[in-house]
Amino acid sequence: MTCPLYVVFNRASGRGNRDELGPAVEAACAAAGRACRLFPVEQPGQLAAVARDAVREAQPARGIVVAAGGDGTINCVAQAVLGSGCRFGVLPRGTFNYFARTHGIPAELDGALRVLLTEDAVDVRVGRLNERIFLVNASLGLYPELLEEREAWKQQFGRSRLVALAAGIKTLLRGHRSLRLAIELGGQRREVRTPTLFVGNNALQMEQVGVPQAPAIDAGRLAGVMLQPVGRGTMLALLARGAFGQLGAADQVLHFDFDRLTVQARSFGARHIKVATDGEVFWMPLPLRFDVAPHALPLIRPPGLALERAQAQAQAAAEPDA
Known part of the structure; x- marks a missing residue:
């Protein structure tokens, strides 16, 4: 294939030496006889506009639009690519890289470039929250608060999984309130109280925390997770269960899969809600x-089940029920 690459990379986020990415992409493309065009993003507020520019240039050339960054950057570029007719590539540069990992795309730049330059596109279903897509997860309640605390800690202490865990523990120790929600699922409406509603579209993430909806995600559905109202001690215990891949077995956790879910807040006068x-x-x-977006995302990825997912499945099969 000789189609050119249009690479959007966010200098304001991610890990590693950000100045290495451009020269590495150009060198790999030159060695493969492929043209490329770089779209650096200097400020986070420019990302969506730059991604749309990359898609507009890629469409007449039948090029591949590539997102280089963490899951947030990848999401923003994918939003511009979805339904455009362009294929989508990923160079993971974030802390967790769940989207890349679940599709077998290496975290190392050389390995990710090799996939990008040698593999074909596979249609990937993506989740949608109103008109905004999500590739990994969407949530409301406690989880967005955890993310805000994590980002503040990363700004102060750097990007690492240990920093993310410490930030999460601090958020849980500070306490939290439950949401009063009215949810409509499968044609039935019910009222619930929960500190957080989490919707997953990433099978690897579900497997790693021990929620058994990964096969449903593979089949094109979404996974929902809700917690019962609990105290700080129990919440910390649930965090530990998730870290050891046993969250789904906890009595305080409700998990289910679905095609469509509608959520309304029961707080008087509520018109907006914080989500992630x-x-x-x-x-x-x-x-x-x-719900699931009507268009699939044509992702450049290796064929078959990713090695990390295969290992997670083998480990889950070997362990006794919690």
């Missing part, structure tokens, strides 16, 4: 509608 999609936190008008 793929690590980015913002306010969204109610009601919230979760």
